Amino acid sequence: MRNPRDFLKPLANGAPAPLLDVPATPSRMIHFFDPSNEKMAAKVPDIAQKADVVLGNLEDGVPADRKEAARAGLVSIANSLDPSATLWTRVNSLESPWVLDDITAAVLEAGDKIDVIMLPKVEGPWDIHYADRLIAQLEAKAGLDRPILIHAILETALGMANVEEIASASPRMQGISLGPADLAASRRMKTTRVGGGHPGYRVIDDPDPANPEAPRATAQQDPWHYTLARMVDACTATGILPYYGPYGDIKDVDGCEAQFRAAFLLGCVGTWSLHPVQIGIAKKVFSPDPDEVAFAKKVIEAIPDGRGVHMIDGKMQDDATWKQAQVMVTLARSLAERDPELAEAYGL
Ligand SMILES: CC(=O)SCCNC(=O)CCNC(=O)[C@H](O)C(C)(C)COP(=O)(O)OP(=O)(O)OC[C@H]1O[C@@H](n2cnc3c(N)ncnc32)[C@H](O)[C@@H]1OP(=O)(O)O
Ligand SMILES: O=CC(=O)O
Ligand SMILES: [Mg+2]
Numbered sequence: 001m002r003n004p005r006d007f008l009k010p011l012a013n014g015a016p017a018p019l020l021d022v023p024a025t026p027s028r029m030i031h032f033f034d035p036s037n038e039k040m041a042a043k044v045p046d047i048a049q050k051a052d053v054v055l056g057n058l059e060d061g062v063p064a065d066r067k068e069a070a071r072a073g074l075v076s077i078a079n080s081l082d083p084s085a086t087l088w089t090r091v092n093s094l095e096s097p098w099v100l101d102d103i104t105a106a107v108l109e110a111g112d113k114i115d116v117i118m119l120p121k122v123e124g125p126w127d128i129h130y131a132d133r134l135i136a137q138l139e140a141k142a143g144l145d146r147p148i149l150i151h152a153i154l155e156t157a158l159g160m161a162n163v164e165e166i167a168s169a170s171p172r173m174q175g176i177s178l179g180p181a182d183l184a185a186s187r188r189m190k191t192t193r194v195g196g197g198h199p200g201y202r203v204i205d206d207p208d209p210a211n212p213e214a215p216r217a218t219a220q221q222d223p224w225h226y227t228l229a230r231m232v233d234a235c236t237a238t239g240i241l242p243y244y245g246p247y248g249d250i251k252d253v254d255g256c257e258a259q260f261r262a263a264f265l266l267g268c269v270g271t272w273s274l275h276p277v278q279i280g281i282a283k284k285v286f287s288p289d290p291d292e293v294a295f296a297k298k299v300i301e302a303i304p305d306g307r308g309v310h311m312i313d314g315k316m317q318d319d320a321t322w323k324q325a326q327v328m329v330t331l332a333r334s335l336a337e338r339d340p341e342l343a344e345a346y347g348l
Pocket of ligand 3: 060120155179181182
């Protein structure tokens, strides 16, 4: 049991007070880079002008002999990046030999520049409680005046079983991303991919009794549907934000767009981009379609108080569709405030 009156008190003397609400700044794409890779790191200042969030990755993808260089690179980039950029980091997992130094360096040496620490392989609320207290102690030591938030990656079967408790573990929680590669391994799924579908995971029409030899229509299904839908509910129910995650087939831009769109339609606010080409895909998908926004505006204008039943363009609209229209227009407005091109496309 935790005393609810203590929920918004800092976990260490001198640490900043927790936030009541997750900041609603756009995070349609969290662009990953390896801070130990000089070529990639050199591109970050430019990429930070295009991507909503840039993330210095210290975990998987960074070889063991470059973990320290990646940590040092993160601190150096944090302290030289344009302050208008939004910087996150992904630290190594909690059982690794690097994570204590990762979190310590991120908070003590760049804590005023890093908004969110992404924690991989979170298995239950105990992992969040550990990181929560540690970050509070370090924030107090660094004299920070705003809390650094935690973003969990959902990538083990146990984490999946505890997703609601993870989402509600602390007011420091910002959101959760799906980690389809590690989750597939943890679940013993028989795949060798980073996210996306699989040609073997499909449904097929029944045979035609009149013509049993005729070809049967078949279609690939989304193996992440259950996971994403449950994650979206856990996040939304607790006031934090849900994200898709990585799509590893960089050259398959259509597959990437389809996977991102499925996540967007289910309620995710953003995704990861692993390669510069995925930034544009994420921007296109996670910014609502101008035609949908125009229809949503029409619904709101036609039903200013959101009540009753109405026919608009041949479709029944009532209190519930009015709320959907509000979701669409609120998102469009928040993006339009920062992006003149979208403001024009949405007429906002
Ligand atoms: C399951 C998980 O945990 S996913 C998260 C961990 N993985 C990652 O973060 C992967 C990040 N991305 C990458 O490492 C790379 O994009 C790769 C390995 C997938 C592909 O890299 P490449 O084969 O070099 O791609 P490509 O040749 O198209 O790159 C073109 C340019 O973009 C740069 N680039 C590629 N990815 C990135 C990136 N994420 N950020 C910045 N620059 C990048 C390359 O350095 C290259 O630069 P150059 O033109 O100066 O030589
Ligand atoms: O970390 C991401 C994953 O898919 O695993
Ligand atoms: Mg992973």
